Amino acid sequence: MKAVAKTVLALIVIIVIIVAVGGAYWYITSQGGGGGATTTTSPAKKIKVAILFDVGGRGDLSFNDMAYLGAEKASKDFGVEIKYLTPKSTSDMIPLLEQLSQSKEYSLLVLVGFLWTDALNKTADKYPDQKFALIDSTTGVVRDNEVDILFREQECAALIGVIASGMAYELGGDTVGAVAGMSIPPLWKFHIGYLFGVKYFEMKTNKTVNFLWQYTGTFGDTQKGYQTANQMLQQGAKVLYGLAGLTHLGMFDAVIDWNEKGYGSALAIGQDASQEWYNPKYIPISGAKRVDVAVYTAIKMVVEGTWKGGIHTLGLKEGGVGYWDLDGVRYFAEIAYNNSKTKLTPDEIVNIVKQQREKYIKPYVWDIVHELEQKIKSGQLVFKTPLSEDEYNSIIQQLQQGNLNAALEKGSV
Amino acid sequence: MSNVESLPRRILQSIIGFVRGWIESVRVKKRDYLVAAVELILAGLTGFLVAGIVLLVMGYDPIWIYSVLFRYGYSSPGYLGARSAALMMTGLAFSIPILAGVFNIGGESQLYLGALTGLVIAYYTGNIWLGLIAGFIGGAAWGLLIAALRVYRGINEVITAIMLNWTAYYLIIYIILKYLPNPTQSHLSIQIPENMMLSYSSTFWLAVLGAVIAYILLYYTDLGYKMRIAGLSPRTAVYAGFNPRKAILFSMLLGGGLAGYGGALHIIGVASAFDTTMSTVFGLGFAGIGVGLLGRNHPIGIIFASVFYAGLIIGGQFVELYTGAPPYLSDTIIGIIVIALAIPYAYRMMINYITLLRGGGK
Numbered sequence: 001m002k003a004v005a006k007t008v009l010a011l012i013v014i015i016v017i018i019v020a021v022g023g024a025y026w027y028i029t030s031q032g033g034g035g036g037a038t039t040t041t042s043p044a045k046k047i048k049v050a051i052l053f054d055v056g057g058r059g060d061l062s063f064n065d066m067a068y069l070g071a072e073k074a075s076k077d078f079g080v081e082i083k084y085l086t087p088k089s090t091s092d093m094i095p096l097l098e099q100l101s102q103s104k105e106y107s108l109l110v111l112v113g114f115l116w117t118d119a120l121n122k123t124a125d126k127y128p129d130q131k132f133a134l135i136d137s138t139t140g141v142v143r144d145n146e147v148d149i150l151f152r153e154q155e156c157a158a159l160i161g162v163i164a165s166g167m168a169y170e171l172g173g174d175t176v177g178a179v180a181g182m183s184i185p186p187l188w189k190f191h192i193g194y195l196f197g198v199k200y201f202e203m204k205t206n207k208t209v210n211f212l213w214q215y216t217g218t219f220g221d222t223q224k225g226y227q228t229a230n231q232m233l234q235q236g237a238k239v240l241y242g243l244a245g246l247t248h249l250g251m252f253d254a255v256i257d258w259n260e261k262g263y264g265s266a267l268a269i270g271q272d273a274s275q276e277w278y279n280p281k282y283i284p285i286s287g288a289k290r291v292d293v294a295v296y297t298a299i300k301m302v303v304e305g306t307w308k309g310g311i312h313t314l315g316l317k318e319g320g321v322g323y324w325d326l327d328g329v330r331y332f333a334e335i336a337y338n339n340s341k342t343k344l345t346p347d348e349i350v351n352i353v354k355q356q357r358e359k360y361i362k363p364y365v366w367d368i369v370h371e372l373e374q375k376i377k378s379g380q381l382v383f384k385t386p387l388s389e390d391e392y393n394s395i396i397q398q399l400q401q402g403n404l405n406a407a408l409e410k411g412s413v
Numbered sequence: 414m415s416n417v418e419s420l421p422r423r424i425l426q427s428i429i430g431f432v433r434g435w436i437e438s439v440r441v442k443k444r445d446y447l448v449a450a451v452e453l454i455l456a457g458l459t460g461f462l463v464a465g466i467v468l469l470v471m472g473y474d475p476i477w478i479y480s481v482l483f484r485y486g487y488s489s490p491g492y493l494g495a496r497s498a499a500l501m502m503t504g505l506a507f508s509i510p511i512l513a514g515v516f517n518i519g520g521e522s523q524l525y526l527g528a529l530t531g532l533v534i535a536y537y538t539g540n541i542w543l544g545l546i547a548g549f550i551g552g553a554a555w556g557l558l559i560a561a562l563r564v565y566r567g568i569n570e571v572i573t574a575i576m577l578n579w580t581a582y583y584l585i586i587y588i589i590l591k592y593l594p595n596p597t598q599s600h601l602s603i604q605i606p607e608n609m610m611l612s613y614s615s616t617f618w619l620a621v622l623g624a625v626i627a628y629i630l631l632y633y634t635d636l637g638y639k640m641r642i643a644g645l646s647p648r649t650a651v652y653a654g655f656n657p658r659k660a661i662l663f664s665m666l667l668g669g670g671l672a673g674y675g676g677a678l679h680i681i682g683v684a685s686a687f688d689t690t691m692s693t694v695f696g697l698g699f700a701g702i703g704v705g706l707l708g709r710n711h712p713i714g715i716i717f718a719s720v721f722y723a724g725l726i727i728g729g730q731f732v733e734l735y736t737g738a739p740p741y742l743s744d745t746i747i748g749i750i751v752i753a754l755a756i757p758y759a760y761r762m763m764i765n766y767i768t769l770l771r772g773g774g775k
Contacts, residue, residue, distance in 0.1 A: 007711040014453060014707075014754070015717060018483070050734065055692040057740050085733055086740040088726055089692045091684040095492035096730065099485075114600050115688060122607060140597070184599045217590075220690075 047080040049299055050106045052096070054113035057086030062273040063291050065335055067112040067135065070292030074299040093119035101127035108133060108302045110295055120146065131307065133298035135291055144309040147301065149294040152315035153186055154193030154383035154407070155376050156287045156322055157241075159369050160269055161197015163285060163323070164239040165209045166365030171265050173238035177212035179228050179251040181219040181244035188392040189385060190243050190271075195399045196383070196407045197372070203404065203413070204368050211400070212237055216247050225250025233258050233266055241269045241287070249278070256282050267360065274324040274332040277342050280349045284356035288322045290314070317377045329353050375411070382410035427633045452757050460753025464746045473738050481735045482743065486728020494617030495683045497723035499524065499694075501620045502675020503701025504719055505627050506556070506668040508710040511762075512631065513664035514644035514657070519559050519574030520672045521698025522581035527552035527673020528680045528687070528694055529585055533593070535681055536603050541611060545619070545677050552673015553666045555581065560665030564658045570665075578698070582691065589687050604686040616682025621716055623674055627667065628712035640664050646769060672698060700726075706755035710762075722751065 051071045053064045068084070075082045083106070087093050097119055100109055109130065111120055114137035121139040124132055124146050131145050138148035164176040178194055180187050191213060198209050212232050216224045225247035229240055233254065240255055242248025248271070255268040256279050270276065270286035294314055301307045314320020324332075333346040342349070375381045384407055386392035398406035405412045439446065465475035487493060506520035530551030535544025559577060562568040589602035611619070631637035643650040643660035650657045676694065680686070684693045704722050708715030729743030 007709040007714050011708070011714045011717045014457070014721065018721060055690065083734050084737070085730055088730055089695070090688045090690075091679065091693050092496070092727070092730065095489065095495070095727075099489055099492065114598075115690070115692070117598055118601060118604070118686070182599070 047078070047107045047303060048083065048105055049074075049080050049108045049110060049302070050083045050085060050100060051110045051295065052100075052112065052116065053084065053086045054115055055087055055089060058084075059335075059339060061275075061277075061332060061335055061339075061341070063113055063136070065332070066273055066291035067110070067295045069331065070290075070295030071110070071299070073292065074296045074303075078299065078303045080299060080303060090115055090119070094122055097123040097132075098126070101130040104129070107131060108299065110298055111135065112291065112295070113137065131302060133295075133301075135294045135298070136289070138311055142310045146309055147298060147307070148311045149298060150311060150313045151289050151294070151321050152313050152383065152385075153189040153289065153321060154196070154385075155315045156289065157190045157193025158197040158200065158376070158383075159316075159323060159373060160241060160285075160287045161194045161199075162201045162369050162372060163197075163361055163365060164194075164241060164269060165198050165201035165207075166362060166368075167267055167284075167360045168209065168238040169207065170360045170362065171238040171267065173236055174208060175210040175212065175236045176239045176241070177214070177229075177232040177235075177237035178241040179225055179232070179244050179248050180213060180215045181247060182217055183215050183389070185386070187215075187243060188389075189383075192386070192392070192395055192399070192407050193383065194241060195396060196404060199399055199402065199404050200372060200413065201365075201368060202402075205364075210236070216244055218247055219245035221247050222250035222253070226254045229254035230258075233264070237266065239267050239269065241271070242275070243271055252278050252283060274328045276324070276329045276353045277333040277336040277344070277349050280344065280352035281356060284353055284360055286324050288324050288328065290320050290322070293318065293320045315376070316373060317379070322373075326350055326354060375413075380411045381408055381413070383407055384409045424629065424633075427629070431632075453754070456753050456757050457750075460750040463753065464749040467745060467749065468742075471738075471742065473736060473742070478732055478736055478738065478743075478746070481732050482725065482728035482746070484728075485731035485735075486724035486726075489727070491613035492727060493720060493724055495613035496727060497719040498616045498620035498682060499675040499679040499697045500700055500704050500722055501624055501715055501719035502671045502678065503698045504704030504708055504715040505624060505701075505712060506552075506672035506675070506698070507702045507705035508708065508712070508715060509627060509631065509640075509668040509671070510661075510664045511705070511710055512644045513640040513660045514647065515560065515563065515661050515664060516571050517556070517559070517574060517665060517668050518571060518702060519556065519577055519669070519698070520701045521696075522574070522578040523552040523555045523669040523672035524676035524679075524698045524701075525581045525585050525694055526555040526676070527670075528676030529588065530673070531677025532602065532605065532680045532687070535605055535609070535677070539609070541605075541609055541681050544681055545674060548677020548680075549670040549674040552676060553670030555673070556665040556669015557662065559669075560662045564661055582695075585687065586689065586691060590689060593687075595686065600689050602687040602689075605681055607685070609681075610685060611678070611682040613682065616678055619682075620675065620678055620719075623671055624712045624716050627671060630667065631712065636663065672701070703751045703755060706759050707751060709758050722747075725750065 051067055053067065058064045058068055071082045074080060087096055093116055100106060110133045112135050116134060117137045117139055120132055120134055121141065124143050128145055133147045133149060135149050136151065138150060168174060168176050176198060195211060198211050202209055212235060214228050216228050218224055225244060229251035232240060240251055242251050252268050255266050258264060258266050259282055268283045270283055272289045275286045276283050316322055330346050330350050333349040336342045337346055384395060386395060395406050468475040468478055503520040503524055506523055507517055510517035527548035531544040531548030534547035535541045559570050559573045562573050563570040593602045595601040595603055639655050640660040640663060643657035647657040679694065687693050700722065704715060704718045708718035725747045729747055732738055732743040733740050
């Protein structure tokens with residue numbers, strides 16, 4: 001009993017300390033004019049935007065770092081004030097959205113990544129005056145205060161399909177492959193685009209290209225990525241496209257080992273962020289899904305007053321997808337270098353990538369790429385977005401038979 | 414029959430007895446409390462000081478960061494209460510077995526299992542109460558497995574628990590991807606409908622109820638008494654004629670069950686579904702160890718400790734928003750504060766444990 005009482009008293013003391021310390025600081029800060037609070041009420045009334053990252057936050061060298069890049073650019077261009085927040089877990093998302101919406105401090109809350117979808121769907125209606133932008137996902141509901149920004153992945157995958165085919169021929173083979181995550185709608189779009197690009201290359205050059213595509217069923221298993229990639233390399237694949245998040249880091253390793261152990265020569269292609277830094281010698285190019293452009297676009301809509309609720313898609317025309325240029329490669333190489341993820345300096349990485357691109361992507365391939373790019377940008381070609389698995393399967397089947405127009409909503413080749 | 418009737422009365426009497434005893438002991442042991450208070454204040458100050466130095470070295474203003482941490486961490490009572498529910502239960506999942514002499518670091522996986530069974534039962538029966546009970550059973554079964562291996566096969570519970578934590582982690586991912594996918598959102602499991610969810614405040618009070626029941630079980634029942642004796646000295650327990658093995662089994666059953674109940678509460682009251690990255694539940698069990706130590710392994714202490722800890726977690730998120738400090742910085746600060754506050758108690762616990770082992774050896 002005495003031990004019990006002692007504990008209870010000890011706890012009371014803890015609480016007293018907490019209250020005292022908390023109260024004291026509260027007092028101090030509120031007395032001190034509230035620091036940041038006064039600056040925000042300055043006559044110009046600066047627009048404030050909060051970027052809410054995915055769980056895990058910055059340093060992922062992918063979505064979150066790209067979101068940061070886009071927000072910083074917006075802050076520089078428009079003079080908006082940007083704040084960042086990383087939720088501790090998905091269970092914190094709803095209360096955070098509620099607390100931030102209630103505070104009315106932010107003109108816009110940008111939610112990075114699909115994990116926010118459910119939380120947003122449950123809170124958006126309660127705060128009609130709060131604007132939300134959801135990146136790379138959609139709640140499926142159109143609201144005036146919510147913008148969902150999606151990407152037209154087919155457009156970037158099509159360009160990569162052409163580049164991969166060209167690289168396979170430079171390596172003395174004729175097979176390209178892709179290690180994919182789960183069979184879900186965004187991956188269907190990648191599949192259609194990639195296969196379209198390969199077939200487009202065949203059509204333009206009269207060369208034949210073998211196409212391999214494998215779902216691993218996971219976005220988080222590097223081991224599985226390694227095994228799947230190895231099988232494809234044994235089947236003669238020369239270029240592998242990684243479309244499986246963490247899983248395709250295993251694919252990178254398989255390709256690196258394949259070269260270093262002297263089994264043959266092969267190259268890998270990354271996706272979303274620039275992943276060349278992982279091994280610039282064997283990963284000469286990455287497809288881009290520009291989360292930074294999406295974040296920038298959302299902020300721009302608020303600043304310029306062009307806000308319109310609903311789904312917005314970004315493609316080649318808007319610069320939302322594509323392939324990474326050397327500036328992009330340098331940006332991610334710098335982050336990787338500063339986080340000790342690579343020993344190569346950003347300069348070295350950029351130089352190696354430049355050399356490898358010159359060596360493996362020949363001018364005739366670039367010509368095809370630029371031509372296709374032009375057609376897509378001008379709106380001459382528009383890709384289909386399959387709404388069901390059956391539609392997706394039938395598009396893939398027809399593409400394989402050489403009917404390129406099956407993948408197109410508008411235009412023909 | 415008279416037994417059944419007198420149960421509420423017995424509980425009432427116990428409460429009165431406890432309050433009276435407490436007032437009595439405060440009067441008698443004034444000095445001890447003073448020492449405890451001084452110890453805590455010193456520990457707390459040391460924690461804040463060390464963390465403050467870390468902040469200064471990294472170029473941030475400690476006062477500004479602390480003020481944000483405490484102002485926003487404890488300003489939203491609903492969120493705070495709901496967030497502390499699972500931590501409170503995993504705190505107990507660590508502390509109850511400790512009292513019986515078992516190190517349970519499997520609160521993490523027991524919480525997963527409870528969250529899973531709770532989700533499945535609540536979803537398919539449409540009854541959240543059945544879900545909460547199922548959560549308790551799921552966690553208890555997982556805890557009992559660890560205890561049974563220890564008692565009947567002599568396998569160290571720490572090793573089993575660490576391994577089973579990861580077994581459960583991957584098992585849950587497999588199950589939610591394979592059998593419980595959400596038809597509308599591919600990154601989620603099946604989901605408790607919004608109108609069925611518990612409110613934040615009832616989530617918190619249901620957790621408090623669990624802690625109070627654990628407290629009564631531990632300190633006002635025969636079984637609880639035997640468990641605590643077995644924990645203090647297994648030999649004494651044998652000498653007094655009861656089986657310390659039973660105490661171990663029961664403490665793990667109760668601890669695991671409460672962790673599972675916490676998991677079910679977390680799903681039914683806060684999260685509504687698992688996500689495929691497991692961030693919904695990951696870490697709640699490990700944090701429970703800190704909560705247990707902070708609460709001095711006492712159920713009532715753990716209630717306060719869990720609220721304190723949850724507030725730090727919530728406030729930590731706002732530190733990034735308002736000061737621009739990276740999120741791992743607030744994790745570091747929280748870690749230092751919690752360790753500093755827990756050290757004096759953990760130290761004494763270890764000394765007791767070691768002297769006990771030595772005494773047993775002679």
